Amino acid sequence: METKKEIVLHGIPASPGIVIGKAYVFAKQAPRIEDKSISENEITNELARLQHSIDRSEKELQKVLQLTEQKVGSQKAKIFEAQIMILSDAVLFDSIRARIKKELKSAEYAVHREISKYQQMMMNSADEYMRERAHDVEDVKNRVIRNIQQEKLISRFEPNSIVISEILTPADTVLFSRNDVLAYATDFGGTTSHAALLSRSLNIPSVVGLKEVTKLVQAGDTIVVDGYAGNIIVHPSEETLARCNERKEEHLHFESALKEIRELTAQTLDGKIVQLSCNIEFSEEAENVHTKGSHGIGLYRTEGLFLRTENYPSEEEQYGEYRAIVEKSAPFKVVMRTLDIGGDKVVSNTSNEDNPFLGWRGIRVLLDRPEVFLTQLRAMLRASAHGEVWIMLPMISGLKEIRQTKELLEQAKTGLREQAVPFDENIKIGAMIEVPSAAVIAGDIAQEVDFLSIGTNDLIQYLLAVDRGNEVVSDLYQEFHPAVIATIRHIIIEGHRAGKPVSMCGEMAGDPVALLLLLGLGLDEFSMNPHILPEIKKIIRSVSYSEAEEIASRVLEMKTEDDVKDFLKVNLHTMVPDLLLE
Amino acid sequence: MIEKEVTIRNRAGLHTRPAAALVKLAAQFRSEFFIYKDGFEINGKSIIGVMTLAAEQGSTLQLKFEGEDEGQAMQTVVGLFERGFDEM
Numbered sequence: 160m161e162t163k164k165e166i167v168l169h170g171i172p173a174s175p176g177i178v179i180g181k182a183y184v185f186a187k188q189a190p191r192i193e194d195k196s197i198s199e200n201e202i203t204n205e206l207a208r209l210q211h212s213i214d215r216s217e218k219e220l221q222k223v224l225q226l227t228e229q230k231v232g233s234q235k236a237k238i239f240e241a242q243i244m245i246l247s248d249a250v251l252f253d254s255i256r257a258r259i260k261k262e263l264k265s266a267e268y269a270v271h272r273e274i275s276k277y278q279q280m281m282m283n284s285a286d287e288y289m290r291e292r293a294h295d296v297e298d299v300k301n302r303v304i305r306n307i308q309q310e311k312l313i314s315r316f317e318p319n320s321i322v323i324s325e326i327l328t329p330a331d332t333v334l335f336s337r338n339d340v341l342a343y344a345t346d347f348g349g350t351t352s353h354a355a356l357l358s359r360s361l362n363i364p365s366v367v368g369l370k371e372v373t374k375l376v377q378a379g380d381t382i383v384v385d386g387y388a389g390n391i392i393v394h395p396s397e398e399t400l401a402r403c404n405e406r407k408e409e410h411l412h413f414e415s416a417l418k419e420i421r422e423l424t425a426q427t428l429d430g431k432i433v434q435l436s437c438n439i440e441f442s443e444e445a446e447n448v449h450t451k452g453s454h455g456i457g458l459y460r461t462e463g464l465f466l467r468t469e470n471y472p473s474e475e476e477q478y479g480e481y482r483a484i485v486e487k488s489a490p491f492k493v494v495m496r497t498l499d500i501g502g503d504k505v506v507s508n509t510s511n512e513d514n515p516f517l518g519w520r521g522i523r524v525l526l527d528r529p530e531v532f533l534t535q536l537r538a539m540l541r542a543s544a545h546g547e548v549w550i551m552l553p554m555i556s557g558l559k560e561i562r563q564t565k566e567l568l569e570q571a572k573t574g575l576r577e578q579a580v581p582f583d584e585n586i587k588i589g590a591m592i593e594v595p596s597a598a599v600i601a602g603d604i605a606q607e608v609d610f611l612s613i614g615t616n617d618l619i620q621y622l623l624a625v626d627r628g629n630e631v632v633s634d635l636y637q638e639f640h641p642a643v644i645a646t647i648r649h650i651i652i653e654g655h656r657a658g659k660p661v662s663m664c665g666e667m668a669g670d671p672v673a674l675l676l677l678l679g680l681g682l683d684e685f686s687m688n689p690h691i692l693p694e695i696k697k698i699i700r701s702v703s704y705s706e707a708e709e710i711a712s713r714v715l716e717m718k719t720e721d722d723v724k725d726f727l728k729v730n731l732h733t734m735v736p737d738l739l740l741e
Numbered sequence: 742m743i744e745k746e747v748t749i750r751n752r753a754g755l756h757t758r759p760a761a762a763l764v765k766l767a768a769q770f771r772s773e774f775f776i777y778k779d780g781f782e783i784n785g786k787s788i789i790g791v792m793t794l795a796a797e798q799g800s801t802l803q804l805k806f807e808g809e810d811e812g813q814a815m816q817t818v819v820g821l822f823e824r825g826f827d828e829m
Contacts, residue, residue, distance in 0.1 A: 251790075292792055
């Protein structure tokens with residue numbers, strides 16, 4: 160047998176686990192088409208299936224086009240523009256409809272026959288450009304047929320294979336999981352995409368953001384999906400396979416060791432206790448509070464609820480969702496962040512801005528839309544009758560926003576009191592510290608609120624003036640930049656001076672390398688993606704607070720990110736030798 | 742029915758963007774619009790059809806218009822060809 164060259168692709172780890180299996184290429188799989196005739200009374204139904212498929216295909220392509228423009232560049236995106244144009248070709252689809260009506264053929268057969276005609280003409284062309292266009296036409300044809308056959312598609316999926324796709328909808332993710340999918344690998348998506356979150360809660364390893372995996376992998380190829388490191392390996396060699404199996408064993412062993420500490424406190428060897436909590440977006444994920452051994456939810460992103468519905472969800476809808484999360488998380492607290500739209504989190508009814516990250520987002524939107532804000536505050540207050548709720552405000556840049564919010568909160572409380580609706584009178588309210596101005600005046604802010612929570616993703620981006628989604632500059636995004644560390648230290652000191660707890664809910668809170676530093680700086684609560692939480696707890700239980708303090712004070716003297724990183728890694732390895740770092 | 746011969750003048754030929762512009766323009770008229778090239782006949786209001794023509798710079802096409810507004814349709818469409826799809 161011919162040995163193909165091993166290819167390693169780097170993406171973003173979305174759900175942990177290592178899996179070896181055969182690829183099932185979801186987007187490119189050529190659908191099977193039979194010459195199927197229909198009866199007269201089936202015509203209406205076939206036409207409806209065709210229209211439904213065209214609509215769905217266009218939606219998919221718009222999404223892929225938009226993502227390709229953002230992540231790969233507008234040149235490559237042009238392919239999809241051409242495909243979308245074909246979908247709106249009235250002449251083409253009129254002839255397809257005519258075939259269904261006059262020749263009494265199934266929708267997929269009519270699409271196949273009509274589009275293949277053009278494809279054949281293009282393939283016959285001597286022009287290289289034209290033969291490439293023939294492949295675009297092929298893609299469009301397959302997509303439309305695949306969407307016509309949607310319901311039949313999943314049944315053709317070979318159980319125990321790895322799904323390769325451009326993007327995965329949450330619905331696809333769930334459907335495949337019912338058919339024993341081994342893993343997912345996709346071109347697009349981030350760790351917080353809905354499909355990534357779902358694959359984590361379904362315990363299916365996945366790697367996203369691989370950019371061109373659908374182009375490089377053929378159906379039936381043997382591949383390794385490494386959901387810890389965020390890699391996939393195509394045509395792995397014997398040695399690679401052996402190494403992967405070894406790593407898999409190590410991880411399984413380590414994970415079973417983590418289960419043993421689930422019920423234990425996050426306490427250092429010398430008795431310092433910190434809180435570990437989960438970041439979630441959907442009520443389904445609230446189960447992690449107990450299964451991962453956390454102290455509650457340190458960040459509940461309410462955007463998920465808002466993005467699912469076309470309009471703003473009603474107070475009742477919000478209350479139902481918030482209450483479900485509070486009840487699932489009891490006896491622990493739930494920190495609910497008020498709606499944080501804008502920036503990269505765009506809801507369809509927000510305006511176009513040149514610089515959305517510096518524009519209308521977070522608390523700014525809410526204060527401009529008091530009716531939306533009041534509805535959300537009322538729903539959160541009502542949920543607080545069923546368990547401990549803290550309210551957290553995103554994108555705070557100064558005291559005025561906090562004072563305005565507190566006035567609205569009082570208004571919401573008064574309304575509920577008048578209607579005799581129960582809520583927690585002493586509900587806590589806190590500010591996210593993610594805008595540099597708020598970090599500078601953290602002491603003043605701490606006087607006004609009950610707690611502070613450091614949002615490192617935005618804080619670092621604003622502090623260093625680096626858009627981490629922009630590949631040209633993303634290597635300048637440094638968690639361990641001395642300015643970032645000094646700022647975090649300042650926020651913690653100022654919070655504590657005012658007698659208020661300080662938590663962190665950005666990605667840094669779940670980074671094992673950052674842990675010793677943050678612990679040593681005195682952070683009270685670490686809120687993170689639930690899947691990393693057991694590992695973080697293990698580290699905390701293996702180190703001493705006094706050593707962490709020593710490490711933090713050494714780090715504060717360092718001048719570059721590289722020095723800090725190396726120093727922290729070495730210390731982590733020495734203190735927790737059995738940790739499996741990627 | 743009226744017919745007219747045109748030549749592709751822009752460097753890139755009748756690729757995706759000009760094809761889209763042509764189809765969009767043709768759709769504004771009620772007349773039927775067909776294009777002939779090397780023995781092929783395609784509907785000029787169909788993007789997939791126009792893309793299939795693979796008409797490169799210098800190639801000639803026969804345009805045929807038929808309908809109540811055929812004169813105006815021809816004038817407008819031929820104008821687009823003469824301007825090289827505004828790519829020159």
